[in-house]
Amino acid sequence: MRTFLFHYGPFQPIWQQPGLIQVGPRVESGPSSVSVHQPHVAAIQAALGSRGWVGAGVLIHYTDPFCIRAAALQGVAQWRGPKLLVCGDLHHGPAPIETLEAYVSQQFHDAVLLAFNPILLEEVQRRLPIPVHCCPPGFFRYPRAQRAASPIPALVHVGSLGPHHPQRRALVEALQRRGRIPFHHITTATPEQAAAVYAAHALVLNIPLNNDLNHRFFEVMAAGAPQVVFANRQLVGPLQGLAHRADLFWVDQLEALEQLVLDLLAQPSRWSGPVQPPPKLPLPQLLRQCLGPVPPIG
Secondary structure (H helix, E strand, C coil), rough: EEEEEEEECCCCCCCCCCCCEECCCCCCCEEEEEEECCCCCCHHHHHHHHHCCCEEEEEEECCCCHHHHHHHCHHHHHHCCCCCCCCCCCCCCCCHHHHHHHHHCCCCCEEEEEECCCHHHHHHCCCCCCCCEECCCCCCCCCCCCCCCCEEEEEEEEECCCCCCCHHHHHHHHHHCCCCCEEEEEECCCCHHHHHHHHHHHEEEEECCCCCCCHHHHHHHHHCCEEECCCCHHCCCCCCCHHHCCCCCEEECCHHHHHHHHHHHHHHHHHCCCCCCCCCCCCHHHHHHHCCCCCCCC
């Protein structure tokens, strides 16, 4: 039984696993991908049929409240097979949980997987009439990098500081202005470039916002770098194994962040050990966990 991943971005080679077909309006047709002209199950089935593939199997529907409001996948009831809705960015726009709740009531799925919001798991479970899970990073995969033998003794932050995240900009600018610690802010164009930057520095700064554990949390792990997370460790919700990893240092005040970095840089033994890669479930195991018994993929 094939698994079809519907999403709104371009084809993602790093997400590929055996038996997975990526489908979406920005995905170009290829050996493991199919382009569709609109977000509707009928369009997906027609596109699959034109390739000689039956429009049935497991459907992973990756979306978020913004996409639900702007261009929600329709006709979900027409899909022949189990349907798993993977919801990311559960903080976008007004009333995101209500947006998800209303959509699921109209377009039935068998289960929901929260991509990066474990702290919201219990609340979403109370609100939705179907099973809700959270086991990040789910089906996502991230570039690996070779850790530098002598990393740059500084804290680095990677990412844009756009208008949608003023708190992140404020923290980065405060660190730059105060100048108490060696600190670099870098913008990269690809995940591979970001992984190389992480691996080259002693410590990586991660600034999660709005209850979102975020991709960077796992990108940094995959690159083999320790990270300073500017948040309360309650962000991991019930996933306590993530809260107490030796490569994660949690802090939620500016002055405490600066002192922590100074202390860590003075004691390399606290952060120079090996970093375990992110937890990773093979696709069949992830689907069994979220959907119950699912036939083997292949």
